[in-house]
């Protein structure tokens with residue numbers, strides 16, 4: 689019997705039902721999540737899911753059904769949109785147990801303070817991306833995304849996603865440092881835990897600021913690192929756990945895409 693735990697995943701970049709990681713995630717949801725758990729998806733669950741479009745709903749219907757079904761198990765789902773999956777809030781409109789966030793989650797649990805965000809706003813030097821984010825989160829463009837046929841978004845987004853894979857071959861140290869600095873700032877501001885994704889850099893660090901110790905975790909790129917993050921009630925820090933049944937051959941095309 690579980691007291692309820694926090695389970696964290698991000699950056700799966702699922703590309704479809706044939707993706708072995710997709711099958712593994714369905715098993716993960718069935719096996720690892722128990723009554724009272726809170727399941728946090730910290731962005732980029734999908735390699736492409738923009739707008740609540742039928743083409744994406746159909747492609748990922750089994751996963752959507754699983755997430756919807758978690759309500760019956762009393763598992764809450766907190767979904768932070770990433771830069772590959774956004775404007776999806778209406779997908780779970782009718783599910784009280786699934787909450788979608790477009791930016792940061794400030795969360796209190798078991799007497800501790802948590803700061804969750806995908807992390808795509810941290811690298812402010814990536815001006816191209818910051819402009820893209822500003823553009824896509826603009827109300828006019830949002831209306832446009834509503835109106836554009838899903839098939840078109842799928843084609844253009846699919847091409848952009850492939851291009852970004854070549855563009856960011858590997859997570860770089862400089863970006864990892866920016867994320868750690870950001871986490872440290874949040875911890876000095878009073879947070880006990882900072883949880884992010886996006887950088888694809890597996891991280892587990894503790895910062896002590898003026899007698900207050902906090903932890904920064906990032907589950908990296910599960911396709912490569914095969915980790916997820918968990919915190920049980922009463923546990924002092926998050927634990928990086930191995931995703932035992934996740935054996936996925938890394939193909940060049942799946943290399944990395946923030």
Ligand SMILES: [Mn+2]
Pocket residue numbers: 731732770771772806808885886887945946
């Ligand atoms: Mn990302």
